[in-house]
Amino acid sequence: MxxxxxxxxxxxxxxxxxxxxxxxxxxxxxxxxxxxxxxxxxxxxxxxxxxxxxxxxxxxxxxxxxxxxxxxxxxxxxxxxxxxxxxxxxxxxxxxxxxxxxxxxxxxxxxxxxxxxxxxxxxxxxxxxxxxxxxxxxxxxxxxxxxxxxxxxxxLPPPAAIAPDPGQLNEETQQFYAREWIKAAVRVEQAAAVPAMIRLLPSPVGGTAGRMLARLARRRSLVLNLPAGLLSRLLVSPDPLVRSGGLDLAPLVQSPPDAPTLSALLADPDHGVRVHALGALGRLKTTAAAAAIIRHGESILARSELKGSVRHAYLWKELEAAVDALGRAGDPSGYTAVRRWMTVDGFLAARGFQALVAGDPATAMPLLMDVAPLSDQASALHWIQAAAASQDPAALAWLRGLEQGQCPNGWHADWVASARPFYVSRLLGATPGEPTEVLRLLADPDPFVQAATLDWLREKVPALDAKQTEAVCRLVAKGLNGDAADPLIAAVPLLPRAGETGRNLLIRLLSSRYYPVRLRAARTLKQMGEADPFARIVPMPTAPEDFFRNFLKRGRYGCQVEIRTNKGSFFLELFRNDAPLTCMNFLSLAGERYFDGIMIHRVVPDFVVQAGCPLGTGNGGPGQLIPCEVNTLVYDRGMVGMALSGRDTGGSQFFVTLSPQPHLDGGYTIFARVSGGLEVVNNLIEGDRIEGIEIFWDIPWEEKRPLRI
Incomplete structure (x- = not known):
């Protein structure tokens, strides 16, 4: 050599x-x-x-x-x-x-x-x-x-010009086009697209077509004319997404399947299909369908897995879906069953009350002593929301008692305090001639109560009196340097009613610490005749360069996030290149132990699990808003997105999708996916909690321990 x-x-x-x-x-x-x-x-x-x-x-x-x-x-x-x-x-x-x-x-x-x-x-x-x-x-x-x-x-051009050919969907790029066309047609509510979407049901994009077509039909109150035998084929498809889509369509076709046909799918091996079957039965609105839902609910209640302190998540979520379906079905036997089930468990009692009100807003409010004890915040919140939606005078009187400090036995005062924004408009609507109540609520220290009051004023009061106008302006002036965006966003449309004082406040809001507030203030000034107010918006303050640089340098190294809950741990892969600002925000909050002890406040069967609200209501956040980072990712099962109340209003709340959700694509920032422990996510129910979040960086010269960026 x-x-x-x-x-x-x-x-x-x-x-x-x-x-x-x-x-x-x-x-x-x-x-x-x-x-x-x-x-x-x-x-x-x-x-x-x-x-x-x-x-x-x-x-x-x-x-x-x-x-x-x-x-x-x-x-x-x-x-x-x-x-x-x-x-x-x-x-x-x-x-x-x-x-x-x-x-x-x-x-x-x-x-x-x-x-x-x-x-x-x-x-x-x-x-x-x-x-x-x-x-x-x-x-x-x-x-x-x-x-x-x-x-x-x-x-959007007519379907004849741009609809995909069902026979030409062999390649992934062709399927991608087909899915985007389906979503676009639903976004603009193009009823003429229905026949072309029906032709896509047996195709490789049939799952997307079924779910999105059902959304379009419900929005436009359409009756669908499917070819003979097509729905039956969808309901026996080997793909559970196609079966679920078929169930969504079933109540919307000219000749819906009967209750026995749909109830057979309550024995489907897929949990999501069973949930959709319950929804389809509820929308049939027949006595036979209600009877099938009741039988399924009773069979769940008899299962040993529901006994004890730990609820079987799949069964529990199906029971919730059954309660919702009976409320939608509108059958007296269903209402009777719901009232019977309300004595079994406090959370079920609260969801049952919501279902009864959804079916008949004038239904009598049950007495708390006649249902199972509501022993947690999630149950109390749902009960209060049901009372706020009820038209029963007894419910209104009960809400007034809450506002006066009459907390039910066994409830914590902070449960009621955090839920006040949900019933403020109900109280105001019942006493529109009492301006002092409005003034009291505008001066309330809770920013979400303030925002709810401002929303009610905008929607229900065409002209503010002098005291109300002064109170709104005072609230805005005080909140200019505050840590809550919601009252400012809600107040902006009211400020033109305050004349020159309102105009001056809008000009000051152009430099608000919240970008959505700046945009809304500029839009309102433009509508008032101000010359190019958007040009007066200065750049938002940003983190130091070294913060960004440190994050980007770590981009070449692996990062694993472990979310520990009372049901076990699941793991996230962060999409740091696709949503860097969102990932930075999430990692920073996790490093500050922000999420420790936070409740899983929202679980919708076969849809999402949502967390990150420090109040446990869906209203709370960390005090800052982050920009949306819409990207090319799509909401398949196990994707993690930022919850929003409008563009650029993300903070700390995030959700995990339990099944593909094409209608969310392009609207909510996807910043991670569940890379392990998805069965733990599936087992989470409302009231469960995040115990802690650990971040592990795979950097050779650093210890394998949680690190903050």
Missing amino acids: KRIAPVTMALLGGALLLIGCAREAEEKRRIETELRVLQCEAGRWAGADDFLPRLFLDHAQEPVVRRRAALAMGRIGQPAFLATLQQGLSATDAELRAASLLAIGEILDAENMGLYDAAPNPSVMDAIHRCLADPAAIVRARAVEALGKTGRLEF
């Missing part, structure tokens, strides 16, 4: 060193570019010297960098970016054209355009329509998605 000369070794070592240095320099440039993009996204602006548009239009940049700039502009959402993004539609790179359309769709989103009080530009709409003939399926799919996000029927 020949020996390598020392000179050759030196040259080889030098070459390797140069390669390593070049790679390190390239990685540093990538991190610094991404850092600037993140600062723009967090600050909700284009950057100094229009950094994002310049980066996007710089043809010397790699396509991946230009795509990232496009995504950032779409997330920020300023309509002024549309002209820049439109230039990307003529790019030679199909993925860049698709990214441009994704960003354009985010800006044209109906909610976003409403925030800017803007209308779609005809030139942009024409450019999107031309992309419907693009040779790349992904570009056509993003074009359809963008048209659907406008929420306007006139922008």
